[in-house]
Amino acid sequence: MAGTRTQADEAREAVVEAALAGLDLDAKARLLAGQDTWTLPALPGIGLKSLVMSDGPIGVRGVRWTADDPSVALPSPTALAATWDPELARRAGVLLAQEARRKGVHVLLAPTVNLHRSPLGGRHFEAYSEDPYLTGTIGAGYVNGVQSGGVGTTVKHFVANDAETERFTVNNKVSARALRELYLAPFEIIVDNARPWGIMTAYNTVNGTTMTEHHHLVNEVLRGEWGFDGYNVSDWMAARSTVAAIEGGLDAAMPGPQTVYGEALAQAVRNGQVAEAKVDDAVRNVLRLAARVGILDGAEPAVTEHPGPVDGAGLAREIARRSFVLVRNQGALPLRPNGTVALVGAAARDARVLGGGSATVFPDRIVSPLDGLTAALPDGALTYAVGADPNTELGVADKGFELRAVCRDADGNVIGTGSVPGGQIQWMGDDLPDGVTHESLHTVELTGTFTPRETGAHTFGIKGIGAFKLTVDGTTYFDDDQRPAKDDPFITFFGAPVPHARPELTAGEPVEVSLTYVVEFAEDIPMKVVAFTLSHQEPQRDADELIAEAVEAARHADTAVVVVATTDRVESEGFDRTDLTLPGRQDDLVRAVAAVNPHTVVVVNSGSPVELPWREEVAAVLLSWFPGQEGGAALADVLTGAHEPGGRLPTTWGSLADAPVTQVVPTDGELPYTEDVFIGYRAWEKEGRAPSYPFGHGLGYTEWTYESAKVEGTTVTVRVRNSGERAGHEVVQVYLAPGEPDAGRPARWLAGFAGVEAGPGETVEAVIEMPRRAFETWDETTNSWTFVKGSYEIQVSRSITDRRVTAAINV
Template identity: 50%
Template sequence: MTQLSMPSSLTTPASGTDHRVLDLERKARLVSGGDTFRTSPEPALGLFPIVCSDGPVGVRGERWDEADTALLLPCATALAASWDEELVARMGGLLAAEARRKGVHVVLAPTLNLHRSPLGGRNFECFSEDPLLTARIGAAYIGGVQALGVAATAKHYVANDSETERLTVDARVDERTLREVYLAPFEAAVRAGVWAVMSAYNRVNGTSMVEHPLLAEPLKGEWGFDGLVVSDWGSVREADGPGAAACDLSMPGPNPAWGPALAAAVRAGRVPAAALDDKVERLLRLAGRVGAFDPPPAGRAPVPADPATRGALRAAAVAGTVLLHNPDRLLPLDEPALRRVAVLGPNAATARVQGGGSASVFPAAPVSPLNGLRAALDPSVEVTHAPGVRTELRPTPLAAADCVLPDGSGPGVLVRYLAADGSPLHTEARATGRVLEPSADVDLTAVRTIEVASRFTAPSAGRWRLGVVGLGALRLEADGAVLLDEYVAPLSDDPTYLHVAPSFRQVELELAAGQGVDLLARRTVEPEHGRVLVLAADRPAAELEREFAHAVELAAAADVAVVVVGTTDEHESEGFDRAGLRLPGRQDELVEAVAAVNPRTVVVVNTGSPVLLPWRERVGAVLTCWFPGQEGGGALAEVLLGRAEPGGRLPTTWPDAEADCPVYATAPSGGRLAYAEGPHLGHRGWLRAGRTPAYWFGHGLGWGEWCYLALGEPSAPAADGSRTVRVALRNDGPRRSRETVQLYLSRPDSELDRPVRWLAGFGAVEAGPGERVEVELRLPQRALQHWSVEDRAWRTEPGTFVLHVGPHSGELPLAAALPVGA
């Protein structure tokens, strides 16, 4: 993996930099952002711009285009599914190296919000439904990123747990629940030394988070956070409230609501001068920590493609893969006995490796499940494929396999950026019909028209759906004939709308198999509508029907059928919540049909969040690979063939029915979203309701069979109030295996409203067949405490707690009493 040196400013921070040389206007400008991802420079202080980039699974940098690739890690849920802090810290180090490679100082991650409802559209970007697991994994992530002098950003502070009306929703959460559940991961982040925190778009109990008192207390006061609070992009809309509050930096910039307006508010006495000075001091402290007083590097190294880096990403994907169901030990597959393997499903040949929104990047060479298996199996094994069904909601960009440049010189599309007089400003060939930004430096303010042209050859006959994605005046021509000429207005003012779910238009054109047609898409550019333009073509409906039957035929003739089902960035994304938990399209029907003709069916669930699995008891094995990052296909092959053990345990509960979910709805009522369940979310809510899910929080199978033997007496409290607990186990399985041992607490007869049980600790152990081992688990003092609203302090209720230990929250075979004094 790439090794990088520490920036010089880490050892010589700018703590002595005197911002008093700046006048009021320059101070206000400094905390008001410079452009989309940069802060303003300040030559008088020797300060260069601080460069930010979205995360958390890759460092996109300042460009959002397929021509600017990046390493892509498994999604946050997959990282949390590893329950492995050391591994997550290593992934943080990879991100930091990517940030340094791209000249980025601040990674806008990790996301520490919780999986409150399985419908949360951005759950894949969050770690877990549980505050303790989220806190520990998040702290490890932060440590890994910041070890290389790149700032991590704990976001979105706080109660930003759904996407419906996300810019304005008012989350109504009681104080105790806030402290014990939703603030807990952020407190852990501060204790881990995080350098930046991002305030959320939403309101909490009536007040916008960009000006909420929670930014001062407990964040900067009780917890002692000495870093920078940055607003979520575009959330600062006026100077007085956020200026007087503890928000330090408004992004993006320049922001007319701050800058001169903030200086005027200070001059008029509406914002204290000391508040502005504190913001400037915090920004300069961050600049010193990340090296923004050093000149930016010249040029950029290529995306790392070395075996060590790829191996680390593949190992992370394996560690997060959760084997849900394997009753007859179909997995691992008997590789020497394989002669024909059918790899089916809509996510098999296309690498669905991430969710949508600002967290997405463009990986250089993502490995699909189909390609991963083909590369891993002996060439003598026949690997067949059919998608079976289609799940895409938006038009599919032209692919190089089906189109060539207008002059026939090579595959792809030709893109032209034109000035107002029609003269070309820039021309380039692209691999696909999706165009977001030019790959070279272009004066974007001069661009008035974008054109995408290509000759498309229909792979099959039928009425092909030709589409254009974009805003403003759109035009589509085929062989010179106008098929579409329309003005498309935006449907949302959400900052991510243009990239996440922009509007599109489609028309149908009858084409014979092998028939070529010259396509030209054009749009006029309006600054507020971005520059996205996509030229697309989708298969006829009749061909999709044939694909379904073909997939079933392949399954019937195979030794094993691997069906890869799931969602895409169209179904799970920033900007909207999911409408339901069923797999999109006819995927459930496909699984049922395949299992009916081949009992040796393995279903791979490729999603970022739980989905319903109505067929789970009728297939040979089920595992989830989440959104596994760029090396997901190779990782899946290693697991299926038994070369690696699926190491994951569920970081969130998987339901059997939508109606059983303790928290389901994400839509506010009258602009308010009531967190009426209090602390009883996730597995806590399932226990309180007395319902049994499909798979409990913490569930996951491997190659071992673990017998929990004994739970030792807890130790006396250490200086920090924590205790240790020893657990003895034995692996009765046929292979070496790793187990994640989980510790829960309960408090019978409590006078407080407590969860039935709550996660208090976890640790891992590894053993060979028949081997007995012990693991030591740490029980932190906070696990025994509750937040007293009356005392505004953490308190311990005297009496007897019960320790519970086992493989997941629904199976805890060991228990012991723990008397606790006042």
């Protein structure tokens, strides 16, 4: 299904077979085990260089957690999906391949194509959509783009890794039909349309078998039915059993050097537990990947001519503005020319442009909404007030901090220094400053200066496990062990910081800061990790006073723009959400501003749905997702009308009380997907509940008239006319509804879409091909796809609920 091999593929395959024949058992087993956090070992005897992997999906961080080598930061995957534009996703992939080559990376650990099963999923900003077809189509564009640049992808996390709670051990109980029609579907679309060079298997268990050992889903479905010929790498630390993993189709166990492969795998073969042919199959897959990316001597890379250079900042800005979803507009946007604007919200000044966890990269610049509007509006047109701060906890020390890391041995001798991205240290494996080894490293001191932006009591704290010493402006505030009540090594990464100091500081006056950590390595993590964080929070003024100041600024402006946001304690890898409310007093702020200014525009800076209880009280609501490094510039483009917002919702937005699927917490280690095939808009319709904003919804700055829909076979041709007064972009959506209702099937589902552009008064055609799979269901009796014959209504729509023209089809 993934396509036949070309002559070039066959030539590479011959080189792979020759290289495989040159390896003994120990070398083969060693190749399948990570040699460190991000690489597989080189084998010079067969001309194999070391394979380098790096986290994505919005940028390429490289092998070090450092700001010394900055990365372009694109908008979040939810933003990319909101463009409903596979070609734009392909262009994003081309840029990321360019970034990967610049950093010496061969394989990007992306894209994430798990589904938005429940709005509480904490990592949903890193996935695309609640709909498998939209997810797969955007993901295929992304993979095609990255691999067109000669860089491999690993589509992840295979499969049903749809929440973070107990993600390492949870047993997700999913029906075969739901697996096929929902959770496997994006992977299948990508394998079929983009031929990815890699798949990453997930931490979780599916129906009793952990995914790194899932023979049925990996060997029989992924490789057998779909014809996937790439390599299968474990999520980091997901592989648990040598024999079960190799039998289950796992090719590479990451990270190293402690893995279930290597010496353990060679010994299992010698003991007769594993056939060497199984090892050969895995090595063959790894060598094929190496040949494709050009690190196996004698094999021509899959791509010999790379695409032309891409302007990273320019593309980041374009994707951002194309992703913004205008869900409400009562004439407030675009902003009136020469009007005054009151910009409100802490997130307008300190923008959150990306999500937390492994998706983190360090761009060389971030354009905040305040930066973007200051540059776009005339002098004197813009005022700013904080209003309300979503950060109710300490965050990573960054604004105003200039820090470096000083490494010392047990005698106090300096053995190395390095820069750090703000106050966060995350050295994994051999990612250490030059000259430093794990054996010699005893303490790490974060030291430097802090120049406050505000006068008052600043709070400093620590995130991490172990012995720390915290000193600010010459005073030591903490010199002791910090041990959480819960014994969880991942608290170092995902836990809450502990406050320890509240010194009074003066704006503009630098002070010395120091945090020293006595290094200790967690025994239950199979690699050496040095990780801790210096945390900080600015003086906390009275919330009512801040809101009052914002209200006064808004009262005297023609338009008030309020930016509200989530934080990394709300949306991040490592934990799920418990509610959908905005943190802090942001809801109060919006209501107070809207009460004095009828032209209040709210910009929602979140990667996933949040509740908007004031949405009918404001003039406009614009969803900006996590917009990447150029988000503020893109926001100015859209607010001023230089460009229209191009996005449509890739997932349903509504209240938690109304959301039909909310269970993400396992019971006794198990999480049944009792909703079966009804997630997202399918579930909202089945339950008869009205969301705040439906799947596919989004407004522009012009109007569209849908004139006709013609069906020939499974091709739908739609004529639309721009009936507004300015040029615009429209996303024409086709939903398929069975003529005879069936309680076991959704009322309708997305079967295709296309974007069109037209000037005022112009008519254009959108041609949409509905895939055969849109007419099929998975039969659990025969374990096969069944083409469901009968009559269907083709609903051409602007969203799942906004149907414009219809047509009938009998198949």
